[in-house]
Amino acid sequence: MSEPLAEVEFLARSANRIEILATLSAGAYTRRELGEAVDASQPTIGRVLNDLSARSWIDYDGERYEATATGAYIAAGITDLRDRLATEARLREVIDYFPFDAVDVGLDALADARITTPSAPRPNAPIERMTELLRETSHTSLVSYAFNRDKLELLRDRAVDGDLMARGVFTTEAIDPIAADPTLSKMLRDVLDAPGVEMRVTDEAVPFAVEVTDERTHFLLRDADGVVRAALDTDDERVRAWAEETLDRYWTVAASLTGERLTG
Numbered sequence: 001m002s003e004p005l006a007e008v009e010f011l012a013r014s015a016n017r018i019e020i021l022a023t024l025s026a027g028a029y030t031r032r033e034l035g036e037a038v039d040a041s042q043p044t045i046g047r048v049l050n051d052l053s054a055r056s057w058i059d060y061d062g063e064r065y066e067a068t069a070t071g072a073y074i075a076a077g078i079t080d081l082r083d084r085l086a087t088e089a090r091l092r093e094v095i096d097y098f099p100f101d102a103v104d105v106g107l108d109a110l111a112d113a114r115i116t117t118p119s120a121p122r123p124n125a126p127i128e129r130m131t132e133l134l135r136e137t138s139h140t141s142l143v144s145y146a147f148n149r150d151k152l153e154l155l156r157d158r159a160v161d162g163d164l165m166a167r168g169v170f171t172t173e174a175i176d177p178i179a180a181d182p183t184l185s186k187m188l189r190d191v192l193d194a195p196g197v198e199m200r201v202t203d204e205a206v207p208f209a210v211e212v213t214d215e216r217t218h219f220l221l222r223d224a225d226g227v228v229r230a231a232l233d234t235d236d237e238r239v240r241a242w243a244e245e246t247l248d249r250y251w252t253v254a255a256s257l258t259g260e261r262l263t264g
Helices: 003-012 015-026 031-038 042-054 069-091 125-136 149-160 172-179 182-193 237-253
Strands: 058-060 065-067 114-116 139-144 165-171 197-202 210-212 217-222 228-234
Touching: 003 015, 003 069, 015 031, 015 042, 015 065, 015 069, 031 042, 042 058, 065 069, 114 125, 125 149, 125 210, 125 217, 125 228, 139 237, 149 165, 149 182, 165 172, 165 237, 172 182, 172 197, 182 197, 197 237, 210 237, 217 237
Parallel strands: 139 165, 165 197
Antiparallel strands: 058 065, 114 228, 139 210, 210 217, 217 228
16 A cells, blocks of 8 residues: 555544644644543543654644644645545435536535435325425526425415516427326416516526525426435535526527417
8 A cells, every 4th residue: 555545544444533633723732622522532632642742743732732834725625525425325225316517506406405315104295395395485486397296285375475576598398298188288378477576488408407595595306217216405505606607508599488488
């Protein structure tokens, strides 16, 4: 094993080593203060401090310990790697369904995302999460290649009651099945007639279903067969900025969706 990888292994074998080095990168601590900060015993603290000192990653002034410049450099790198691995582990089960080719955000922007997947007791959990967010917001903006019935019904109820302002762009493939269904068509016409609602339709391909609410940016993730596999939502500002810019781009080239379109 090469020396750099041996050092990675040294750090990875003990969460306390990483935690103590990262803590000392943020400031100087006595042994007692350090034990309280990282919730470790004094014998453990002593062993870790000796190991880090032997590598010149920390200094001791007779009272307090603090990371050296190289120690802080190592701490930043190893904690970044740890956080990246934690993010990848959280996203692993849905990563194949997220349209990264079309969504210009990095994985780090999704680090704190809430992921909702179907389960045996809650097979419709992703749809339930989507409607939960719609129920809690006063404004919604969305771009999508599909229109879920549950979403349409809730959108109709809240918009008609004047509790929701909405604008959205949908593909022709999303609108045509609704126009062909009398019940769904009536729901969507009611939405369009509600104050504060404007919808448009596009012939362009839309490779995602994304919605921006008051607090969250939400993706409904489907597989290649159109089966809903997960819902993912986040309050990350980078994701929100991408979604709002994307909506504006589709909005400018889309045609107004009117009741006449839905009645043939």
